[in-house]
Amino acid sequence: MEATLLEQGITLMLVGMGTVFVFLTVLVVGMTLMSTAAMRLAPAPDTAGVTDEEIAAISAAITQHRKANTK
Amino acid sequence: MEATLLEQGITLMLVGMGTVFVFLTVLVVGMTLMSTAAMRLAPAPDTAGVTDEEIAAISAAITQHRKANTK
């Protein structure tokens, strides 16, 4: 019985790490395709206009994020 | 049976619209009386003093209201 339990664990580890990698690989592919499409449809100059505001927003968000997690 | 359902609907419409109008008519009468009484008991000059602040408060509230509903 206990032997089986450990075997189950090993299988779970292999399948689990496999799934994590497969899922995140699919996500990497998806994100790359999506970003390429998004950048073509809404090309850089358009978004560049928003940049300054966005940078401020991002840094504010990071600050808030840190505050939320570490204070 | 279905004929009765439609009849029920027609009666409900008549009674419903009637009730809505009766209720809101009573409310109009009530509001008019109430406002008259309120203005007599707390006449205009008294409230006029508060006006500027109130106008600011109201416009702020409207802004907030819009923001709440449309952002």
Next chain:
Amino acid sequence: MEATLLEQGITLMLVGMGTVFVFLTVLVVGMTLMSTAAMRLAPAPDTAGVTDEEIAAISAAITQHRKANTK
């Protein structure tokens, strides 16, 4: 039976007031010991440095407290 109820009440009063006083006396002793220890471990100069900020914080807190309770 009713006589017993009143007697119960009198006992409860004596025991109750007794407990309140005992508990708060223990608390007075505890607080005094704790404050003495705290002041020895973190002596006045150390805390004095924080004073100005603390006073501001306390008065802000009191203001907020009042606002919370009386507005």
Next chain:
Amino acid sequence: MEMIRQIWLESGIYQITGGQVAMLVVCLLLLYLGIVKKFEPLLLVTIGFGGLLSNIPGVEIATGDGLLHLSYVVGIETGAFPLIIFMGVGALTDFGPLLANPKTLFLGAAAQFGIFATLLGALGLTQLGIMDFSLREAAAIGIIGGADGPTAIYVAGKLAPELLGAIAVAAYSYMALVPLIQPPIMKLLTTEAERKIEMVQLREVSKAERIIFPLMLLLLVALLLPSAAPLLGMLCFGNLMRECGVVDRLSDTTQNALINIVTIFLGLSVGSKLSAEQFLDWSTLSILMLGMVAFAIGTASGLLMAKLLNRVSSTPINPLIGAAGVSAVPMAARVANKVGLEANPHNILLMHAMGPNVAGVIGSAVAAGIMIMFAS
């Protein structure tokens, strides 16, 4: 191997049904309308996302012990969420324009004709054998014409929970489409001259009137139509907190943290009713159609009542503000203002249209009380 097979058997690709795919598309469309078109985003984004979650195959989230289903049971079945939203709406609403010009209440009354006409339409479809709606269901569908989201959800939760998803989606979609639906009707039913009518400036409303109004409204409801008391009572409570001036901290929280938290869970809960089995049905299609008709009729009856009032009233009334009687606060009032400005660039109707606009909220709640009394 067996495990990989199990992952495959439990995966969405294997389990997903055509209906679920269709619903995912519908929900993405709701999100598109909310985010890109900015149509009622607070509700369409939350409902849309809740709908996505509820159409993920094989997961208990919109069913059983899942968060969305628990939220539905706790907040929608009991009526708690729409009532709390109504409290928040009360705290956000300024009844000043209505107090300054009480007769605009009649415009809010007239616009409720859309509700009852739609009820009749739903029963007519049943009569013709096209659909099969009960009186309860027809009443719940009719309330879409009230153009008031929480009222529609409250009534649907009481009378026809099986139609809740479709009714809520229809109500919020058409509220969002008010700027498209109303103007043609407004232009059809009014002359250029009528649209140019300027109205006299509203009088100032004293603090005492503002405080007494919600109490008076509650007492009238209590005496005349108790079945409308939960909805109107919470509206009045929120408004009293706003106006009384001594509980500003409660009013602020009601207008912000509380209404926002409840909006999130209300939206997700309503979205959890957008499962393929419940939503992809002929009844949904006819609800969407009936809802559109309801809006059109409500707009028209508000306008016609305003034209009538204009003849009777001593001070002029621009008929456009009648269209605001459907509620859809504050969008309908803004549409009236915009159409008015097109006819007469100096004609600011916004504050005048706010009167019928909030009157429409009260009128719909009264109509909801009637529906609940007779149809349940």
Next chain:
Amino acid sequence: MEMIRQIWLESGIYQITGGQVAMLVVCLLLLYLGIVKKFEPLLLVTIGFGGLLSNIPGVEIATGDGLLHLSYVVGIETGAFPLIIFMGVGALTDFGPLLANPKTLFLGAAAQFGIFATLLGALGLTQLGIMDFSLREAAAIGIIGGADGPTAIYVAGKLAPELLGAIAVAAYSYMALVPLIQPPIMKLLTTEAERKIEMVQLREVSKAERIIFPLMLLLLVALLLPSAAPLLGMLCFGNLMRECGVVDRLSDTTQNALINIVTIFLGLSVGSKLSAEQFLDWSTLSILMLGMVAFAIGTASGLLMAKLLNRVSSTPINPLIGAAGVSAVPMAARVANKVGLEANPHNILLMHAMGPNVAGVIGSAVAAGIMIMFAS
């Protein structure tokens, strides 16, 4: 016709009872006291409005599946709402003045005599055959003398839910009436010379003391009187969040959004117990009378203890601050300050009175623990 008849039969005008009319008047009075007189508005406005809603005939809102009743079951019966409010009070309370002058705890202890005297009074009325209170009920009534709303609601919810409405109304009304009830007693029991006594300035309290205090208090409660641990535990938790300096975002939310949301639903829930059948009863009248007596006795015992302490203490103690021992934070402390200023315009007693004031909160919670232990 039949439908119009049904509207009539279900209308408030037809159904309303004399008792309900009387309760509507009582609730409007509570609203008047809260809004116009600004007496404890956060609670009197919410309780008053909840009372109005609960006396609307024929509607399930304060009963059955209604929002107010659900809120009562979830928040009051379980004790959750008063405990969360206590957490908020902890987060709002500055124990600095108490830490600077620990012996003021005795003043908070003495003032609790009002609680036990009232318990005895309630049992005395029963003895005389005038009323018929059980020991549990008498204990719950006594807690009014603690002058602490959430404690009274917590204890009444545990010991005598049938009296909750009357007890809560009495507790908050008298807390509001502190500026009227206390000054005559204070002037009667002190000489002009005593009222002029100036106190030495309070020492600064270090951050370490502030952080350790709530933990020490909790541990003492755990060791000596566990039955007081829920109330005092939540108070200590709120205060620790406030003082520890590392969870300010939790402390802020506790002091604002959370306590406000809970206050709204606590008030409405308590108001839902103001139905005519429960409230219009001789017991309510005697509870109101006993509550008044409780306040007067508590004030007097605090004062007398302060006079005693003044004789024993090395530094002078103005007896007026003893009256603040009844809690009613921060009203009682302000009354002490005001009466002090009348006798000596340079005598700022406010911070000195805050010590006994918060001590009164602790004392009442201890008394509540005793009551719960013996009377339940």
Next chain:
Amino acid sequence: MEMIRQIWLESGIYQITGGQVAMLVVCLLLLYLGIVKKFEPLLLVTIGFGGLLSNIPGVEIATGDGLLHLSYVVGIETGAFPLIIFMGVGALTDFGPLLANPKTLFLGAAAQFGIFATLLGALGLTQLGIMDFSLREAAAIGIIGGADGPTAIYVAGKLAPELLGAIAVAAYSYMALVPLIQPPIMKLLTTEAERKIEMVQLREVSKAERIIFPLMLLLLVALLLPSAAPLLGMLCFGNLMRECGVVDRLSDTTQNALINIVTIFLGLSVGSKLSAEQFLDWSTLSILMLGMVAFAIGTASGLLMAKLLNRVSSTPINPLIGAAGVSAVPMAARVANKVGLEANPHNILLMHAMGPNVAGVIGSAVAAGIMIMFAS
């Protein structure tokens, strides 16, 4: 006399057990770590205080109808609290760095090896007869290696509620100890030259990508691994509210009032599982040890994967950012930044490390989905 005897019999001094004393000390230690050492204070302060309350003898607060137990039943057993926290985390998370450099997802994937290695370790201890963990328990323990508090609580609540207290304490303690645990491992596995690698600046990410990302992630989860959908779905929902720009009032409330309120009750609820009987057990000790191992292995596998990627990638990758793949947002990213700065004072790795850091959150949720699918 009898009453005084009863007070004594019900006092903590009489009733307290050695285990409870030990737990009070443990909880005071957690508070010390949170307040003085500032280790994850939001959770260690609330869990620690909840633990104090739950070890007060003879009081129903962490059991029966007590507030902490009710909160546990409502919020943890249903999974509601961790899911709402995840929504808040989504609203607080900037996925920009991940979108700018998607291959850092592999680092987040590799670091999950810590989870499965720990699972194996727990089963190994069982195999050796040292402990007696079931597969469910071993899976719940493994999730500690995910370094993500709400995920660990969610999984433990589903798979091994009896170990929840120990698992939550281990998860948050090690997340807090990241600045101590990780640097030695990072220095051991990397050369000075590798730690000096500078990375190219991240590209700007457009608003459209930010909005589409959470929807894409949700749809992938729906299609591939529905069992991870509740956790990742709520994360995506929070992030969509944040990024879509049309529901800022909901996003603000989610990031503040809502997440704070839930954090308070989550912490207290988890603390209520720190009762002596449940916590003082050999299994707790082995969970603490296994958790430490999990962190070390996760850190190492993230680092090694980063070294591998650096060889394959066209742009240079500093292996240190691999350590951030364990999540522990944002602490692990800051540790990577700090160790990088020590090797090369001009090397700002923070934004680069945020990519694997949030990837670790996604990776842990995927691993949690697998655990829930196979172990339950």
